[in-house]
Amino acid sequence: MKKIAVLTSGGDSPGMNAAVRAVVRKGIHDGIEVYGIYQGYAGLMEGNIKKLELGSVGDIIHRGGTILYTARSEEFKKDESQHKAIKNLRDLGIEGLVVIGGDGSYRGAAKLTEKGFPCIGLPGTIDNDIPGTDYTIGFDTALNTVIESIDKIRDTATSHDRTFIIEVMGRHAGDIALFAGLSVGAETILIPERQYELDSVVKKLNKGIERGKKHSIIVLAEGVCSANELAQKMKEKYSLETRISVLGHMQRGGSxxxxxxxxxxxxxxxxxxxxxxxxxxxxxxxxxxxxxxxDIIEILKQKDPLPEGVYKLSQELSI
Structure with a gap:
């Protein structure tokens, strides 16, 4: 193999640049020309492809985001668009493609593979929701960003005797909320993989108040509901005043x-x-x-399991 390409797709995650750097430098070390595809699958269809040199990936290992940029593309789901993408690669003599991204990116790689173009998928997503790997690229960084933020919020919660609801990313997977909640000693952790009862949440808060606790932290994955929605329910049903903080896209960034x-x-x-x-x-x-x-096809058929041991421990320690 003489020429390969690399792209980043879907939501960005810290560490994507380090992965791009590794592909480029390992390839050049082994005598392979490496091309960068800009703007993900959209850029692949448009032919936005440039040869990368050692200097192209210098001084990027510590940077968040992705120097190749990223985009979501509905157009790429079409059969003719995939054939166009393969033609663009083959016109340049490129023989293999490395795709860095989440499950949507994997689906694109699988489609190209089915059409006879060699692809390899790397799990780049902060959600840690890709089967076949214990950790995805970017999860650890996002987790530490959330922990640092909640530690600071807890200082304010303590000073003002407040209950804070912290909304974190995770539409379908609660790994960020679960691991962060355990790490900061949250009183309650709500994740999409588990049903919750508002009565139980409030009962735990009241139990803490009865033993003299004056502040609490609830870590909420966005896939359960919004922080505003949860706060409104607690106010209407139990007259409980809370403060909310939505961490949002800051979780994707950073070194x-x-x-x-x-x-x-x-x-x-x-x-x-x-x-x-x-x-x-x-x-x-x-x-x-x-x-x-x-096998990437088999991975896409699976559902990433919740780390039951971590979830059980979080429940045992948040009494």
Missing amino acids: PTGFDRVLASRLGARAVELLQEGKSGRAIGMQKQQIVDH
């Missing part, structure tokens, strides 16, 4: 942690190796500290 930089580097380098080995349609991840790869 990646050491863990995310190393993870991204290991996965990016392995992607290049798999393409050289003639592999296609593989999704790379890390399980039990080992780099592994799975």
